[in-house]
Amino acid sequence: MVTLVDDVGSFPLRTYADSRLFEEAYRAARKAIIEGKRLEKDEFLLNNFSRIVIGSFMKKVEAGLDIVNYPQHYDMGRQVADTLRESMNEGTYLISQERAVLPEVCVINDEAKRLCEETGEKVRLRVCIIGPIELYLKEIGSTVHNDILQAFAENVRRFAKNSILNSKYVQTVAVSLDEPSFGFQDILADRETILNTLETAFSFSGATRQIHLHSPSGITDLLSVRSIDVLSIEYAASPKNIDSVSKGMLDQADKQVRVGVSRTDINSIVAELYDKGITKPNAEQMVEDERIIGKRFETAWAKYGDRMTFTGPDCGLGGWPTQEAAQLLLTRTVKAVKAARERLKA
Numbered sequence: 001m002v003t004l005v006d007d008v009g010s011f012p013l014r015t016y017a018d019s020r021l022f023e024e025a026y027r028a029a030r031k032a033i034i035e036g037k038r039l040e041k042d043e044f045l046l047n048n049f050s051r052i053v054i055g056s057f058m059k060k061v062e063a064g065l066d067i068v069n070y071p072q073h074y075d076m077g078r079q080v081a082d083t084l085r086e087s088m089n090e091g092t093y094l095i096s097q098e099r100a101v102l103p104e105v106c107v108i109n110d111e112a113k114r115l116c117e118e119t120g121e122k123v124r125l126r127v128c129i130i131g132p133i134e135l136y137l138k139e140i141g142s143t144v145h146n147d148i149l150q151a152f153a154e155n156v157r158r159f160a161k162n163s164i165l166n167s168k169y170v171q172t173v174a175v176s177l178d179e180p181s182f183g184f185q186d187i188l189a190d191r192e193t194i195l196n197t198l199e200t201a202f203s204f205s206g207a208t209r210q211i212h213l214h215s216p217s218g219i220t221d222l223l224s225v226r227s228i229d230v231l232s233i234e235y236a237a238s239p240k241n242i243d244s245v246s247k248g249m250l251d252q253a254d255k256q257v258r259v260g261v262s263r264t265d266i267n268s269i270v271a272e273l274y275d276k277g278i279t280k281p282n283a284e285q286m287v288e289d290e291r292i293i294g295k296r297f298e299t300a301w302a303k304y305g306d307r308m309t310f311t312g313p314d315c316g317l318g319g320w321p322t323q324e325a326a327q328l329l330l331t332r333t334v335k336a337v338k339a340a341r342e343r344l345k346a
Contacts, residue, residue, distance in 0.1 A: 001306045003297075005337050006067040006174065006258075007330060008212060008232075009128040010316030011056050012323050013073055018048070025049035026074045027082065029103040039107065053107050054115075059323050061119060063330035064338075065312070067173045069126040070104040072316065076130045076178060077138045080159060084139065084152075093151035100158035102127065105165070105172075112170035123170040127163040128316075131179035131211065132156045132201045133187060133194065144189040153200035164206040174310070176210035176232060177201055183215030195225055202227035210258060210310070216244035223253035232258035234314040236288075236296055237265045242303060250307045257304055260314030261296040262288055262333040267319070283325035293336035301344055311337055 013019055025048035029039055039045045056071035072079075079102060080095075087095050105127060108115070112123050130138075132153040140148060156177060164172045177198075187194070202209050202225065211222060212232040222228060231250075233241050242259065250257060263269060266286065273281045300308055313333055317326040 001309060003301070003308050003337070003341060004066040004173075004310050005064075005334050006126050006310055006312045007060060007065055007069050008176070008260075008264075008313060008316045009069040009072040009126075009178075010076070010318030011060065011071040011073065012318060012320050012326055014052065014055065014323055017052055021048045022052060022073060026103060029107075030083070030101065033101055033103055033106050034099050039103075039110070049103065050107050050111075053104050054111055056323065057108060058115075059327050060330060061115075063327050064334040065330060067124045067126045067310075069128055069176075070102070070108055072104070072128060072318065074104075076128070077135065080130050080135055080155060081139055084135075084155060093148050093155075095155045095158060097158050097162070100155065100162050102129070102159060102163055105163045109165050109167075109170060112165075112167065116169040122168070125165060125170055125172045126174045126176065127160070127172055127207075128176045128178055128212070129156055129159050129163070131177040131182070132197050134179050134181050136187060137181055137185060142185070142187045144187050144193065146189075146193060149187075149189070149193070149197055150200060153197045156201040157204055160201075161204045164204065166206065172207045174208040174210055174230075175204070176212045178212045180212075180214045182213055183217030183219070191221055195221065198222070198225045199227055208309075212258075212315075214315070216241045219244050220249065223249060223255055228255065230256045230258050230310060232260075232310070234260045235300060236260050236263040236293075236314045237268070238314075242300065247304050247307055250304065256307055256309040258310035258312070259297075259300040259304070259308055261300060261311050261337065262293045262313045262329060264314045264317055264320075264329070266317075266321075283322070283328050286320075286325055287329045287332055290332050290336040290339070293333055294340040297337050297340045298344065301340070 029049045039050050060068045160175045208229050210230040210232050320326040
């Protein structure tokens with residue numbers, strides 16, 4: 001099985017884009033989509049949301065990724081929390097199915113025919129969504145009220161279900177629920193409650209189901225969540241992370257793994273360059289060499305073999321200084337992995 005190169009999601013805005021206007025347009029676009037309106041009919045939404053999303057998406061496509069995550073320019077938590085708070089104001093923690101939409105996915109779906117014709121290939125989409133535990137920590141805290149936690153899990157499932165596209169022009173290949181606090185900051189719940197929460201959130205079909213983690217702590221518990229297909233772990237900046245999961249564990253649980261092979265921790269990268277006397281690094285200096293990325297891939301492949309079905313950067317690129325620097329990282333990652341795949345026949 002070929003190891004596919006994808007990306008985790010976040011991406012810098014274009015340098016001339018106004019972040020304040022984008023956020024305003026994002027909220028307005030979500031409202032318009034729920035009301036059944038066409039975004040291209042509104043000049044403000046067209047210029048400050050739709051064209052920005054498609055432009056950024058194409059930057060990723062041009063990097064050569066096998067599967068492309070929509071460009072996440074809006075805060076991951078607020079993507080769901082904005083709608084959640086509206087529901088809470090109406091007296092419920094449950095978001096109705098028709099309101100559980102990601103505007104970026106809707107825009108890509110609307111533009112899929114044109115994108116497919118431009119590139120000559122069907123759009124292969126990855127979708128990232130905040131996980132239920134992360135959402136609960138942000139909105140409620142660490143003290144668990146089980147009925148609310150389960151409602152959050154169902155909300156996330158509804159966003160995932162609405163993000164699965166399957167047409168002549170676009171297919172959602174993977175959906176990732178992101179749990180960056182898992183293993184670092186725990187909610188006060190027993191193991192069974194946490195696993196049931198994730199089981200509910202991942203109870204959708206039609207795409208490969210990934211969980212993206214920043215810490216390997218507690219990762220072995222996730223092997224028992226039946227509805228998770230792929231465990232996504234960071235390796236490039238945290239090499240010891242892969243010590244927590246063996247191929248035998250994946251074989252026994254019938255799970256796959258995504259391993260991050262290029263560093264995205266931009267603050268640490270810049271600090272390291274500064275220590276070397278490079279105070280104003282350019283993109284070439286910030287992005288790792290293909291040889292280094294390729295070597296990491298080979299090491300991970302030696303450990304996991306065909307259980308490693310996805311790879312790519314460690315995490316998102318929203319904090320990178322420019323789209324050009326972020327695109328260069330994606331391009332080098334793709335080239336390094338493809339060269340290594342050829343050597344290993346992976």
